[in-house]
Amino acid sequence: MEEVKEEGEEMDVNDCGGGGLEVVRVLVVDDSPVDRKIVEMLLRRSEGIFDVVSVDSGKKAMEVLGLNEIEAKPPNHDDQKIDIVLTDYCMPEMTGLDLLKAVKANSSSRSIPVVMMSSENDSERISSCRAIGAEDFILKPLQVKDVQRLRTYTVPIGPMSKRGSKRKLPMALIAESNGAEARPLLAKVAAFGSAVFLTLNFWRSSVMSSSCN
Amino acid sequence: MSLMALREQLNGLVNSMFLEGLLDDQFEQLQMLQDESSPGFIAELITLFCGDSERILAELTKLLDQAVVDYQKVDAFVHQLKGSSSSVGAQHVKLACVQFRQFCEEHNKEGLKGIYFFRCLRALNVVKHEYYLLRGKFDTMLQLEQRIQAYESKQQI
Numbered sequence: 580m581e582e583v584k585e586e587g588e589e590m591d592v593n594d595c596g597g598g599g600l601e602v603v604r605v606l607v608v609d610d611s612p613v614d615r616k617i618v619e620m621l622l623r624r625s626e627g628i629f630d631v632v633s634v635d636s637g638k639k640a641m642e643v644l645g646l647n648e649i650e651a652k653p654p655n656h657d658d659q660k661i662d663i664v665l666t667d668y669c670m671p672e673m674t675g676l677d678l679l680k681a682v683k684a685n686s687s688s689r690s691i692p693v694v695m696m697s698s699e700n701d702s703e704r705i706s707s708c709r710a711i712g713a714e715d716f717i718l719k720p721l722q723v724k725d726v727q728r729l730r731t732y733t734v735p736i737g738p739m740s741k742r743g744s745k746r747k748l749p750m751a752l753i754a755e756s757n758g759a760e761a762r763p764l765l766a767k768v769a770a771f772g773s774a775v776f777l778t779l780n781f782w783r784s785s786v787m788s789s790s791c792n
Numbered sequence: 793m794s795l796m797a798l799r800e801q802l803n804g805l806v807n808s809m810f811l812e813g814l815l816d817d818q819f820e821q822l823q824m825l826q827d828e829s830s831p832g833f834i835a836e837l838i839t840l841f842c843g844d845s846e847r848i849l850a851e852l853t854k855l856l857d858q859a860v861v862d863y864q865k866v867d868a869f870v871h872q873l874k875g876s877s878s879s880v881g882a883q884h885v886k887l888a889c890v891q892f893r894q895f896c897e898e899h900n901k902e903g904l905k906g907i908y909f910f911r912c913l914r915a916l917n918v919v920k921h922e923y924y925l926l927r928g929k930f931d932t933m934l935q936l937e938q939r940i941q942a943y944e945s946k947q948q949i
Contacts, residue, residue: 611875612840613840613844613879614875614876616837616840617822617837617879620833669871669875698871698878719878719879720818720821720878
């Protein structure tokens with residue numbers, strides 16, 4: 580994920596969703612046209628934060644991610660640059676689990692967070708997905724709160740981008756949004772980062788206001 | 793019929809569907825997603841659901857008509873229909889699918905295969921009954937919505 584975010588595209592006003600957030604491109608993978616439509620709508624209603632690409636099979640998802648060739652496409656393929664994959668578990672031919680394994684097995688896509696969706700609350704299924712590297716496992720039908728927490732999986736942990744031209748949501752707000760109870764370490768790191776960010780901003784504004792006076 | 797009367801009729805229909813258990817909270821969640829920027833969302837979703845459901849029901853009918861029934865495929869299709877009906881809030885259809893899947897899982901019991909086949913057949917008929925009951929009400933809902941939209945468009949001119 581850090582690779583994608585540090586590609587350093589100049590900030591484009593059109594790329595920013597409401598409130599100065601970067602737009603997150605989500606690849607939705609689901610063989611059910613009904614579920615695809617619902618997830619697309621949930622994502623599109625999230626204040627312009629998400630840009631949605633949706634496909635009806637794991638095979639097509641591999642094409643979008645550039646993983647269906649012997650030589651994977653370089654990760655900077657801007658047209659289909661995916662920030663997060665949201666995939667159904669049960670699909671014919673290539674299941675969501677197969678797709679997860681393929682994404683995590685490939686160096687060009689490994690860093691892309693993958694979130695699984697399923698109508699079955701199967702603990703073995705959930706733990707096997709997490710063991711392979713799934714960020715989360717969401718029960719269908721999806722709700723607004725499920726979609727809102729997707730954004731937390733795409734925010735890089737650590738120093739802000741050196742390019743600095745992208746406006747980012749302060750980590751404290753992201754850490755509060757959801758998932759903190761399930762990811763306490765991430766929440767602590769995010770809270771520390773938030774404290775540093777707020778302190779730096781306070782110091783900077785103090786310096787600026789004293790120089791104006 | 794006046795615009796207000798049409799709206800009352802539509803509201804009455806939807807409310808009765810909730811009261812009868814044909815629809816559940818999930819449908820209400822989906823209604824809240826519809827707004828001025830996507831006024832046709834519910835209609836499109838219902839159309840998608842109906843098309844997909846009828847495709848699945850046709851497949852299930854074909855599968856249960858075979859001399860040797862592939863219960864794994866039957867279960868896969870019922871799972872699909874259960875999923876989409878749950879996503880749309882079609883409660884009775886979903887519950888009928890849950891019952892159907894239980895019979896699919898039991899079909900291999902020694903000496904009782906014939907009985908379970910007929911139970912599956914009956915379960916399919918229950919699913920069809922629930923689906924077509926819902927479909928009839930969805931058709932009326934969409935017709936009322938179209939009339940309301942036509943009325944509102946005329947008023948704007």
